[in-house]
Amino acid sequence: ETGVTQSPTHLIKTRGQQVTLRCSSQSGHNTVSWYQQALGQGPQFIFQYYREEENGRGNFPPRFSGLQFPNYSSELNVNALELDDSALYLCASSPGAGRNTEAFFGQGTRLTVV
């Protein structure tokens, strides 16, 4: 139990739709990172938010966007869904944004795009 909660746990969307995934970070953590994990692959970094500002982004198109709120919870938004967006989306919270800071992961949201 990491104290990081994600919702919903499962979601089915149609190609072209938009989706919002949510993450509540662990108490006292001000940094949230989002990862996409395709079947059989390791998690791939999407972006990180530190104190409500984007603090790094991986190789994902602009239709992947995010938000962090004053309570440090976070949202991941994906527009114009494509079939390849089907994946497990993971949120990780950290007590800071430094290079050697431990991250605690939620259980993920399984997104299926049909």
Added chain:
Amino acid sequence: DAKTTQPPSMDCAEGRAANLPCNHSTISGNEYVYWYRQIHSQGPQYIIHGLKNNETNEMASLIITEDRKSSTLILPHATLRDTAVYYCVRPGNQFYFGTGTSLTVIP
């Protein structure tokens, strides 16, 4: 280059020690090595991390070579519940996961 290299799969007999290797030859001097595991598409679970000294906690031990180019995660008495994908991860400004090692603990 934040790449780590791990064998794709390993088996271990229940009750025996599981030794999972990782190569991280381009690691920088102040960069930690983290280990996570993932059980059946749940979120990755933190196991242990270290810089240059060997580390031990209630879950595992981490042995880092003196040149820091490789490390070994040791599960001293593997159980069936340790069957999972194990990731050796370099933090950078993000966590770089490879494809990990799929460990199967055999009864």
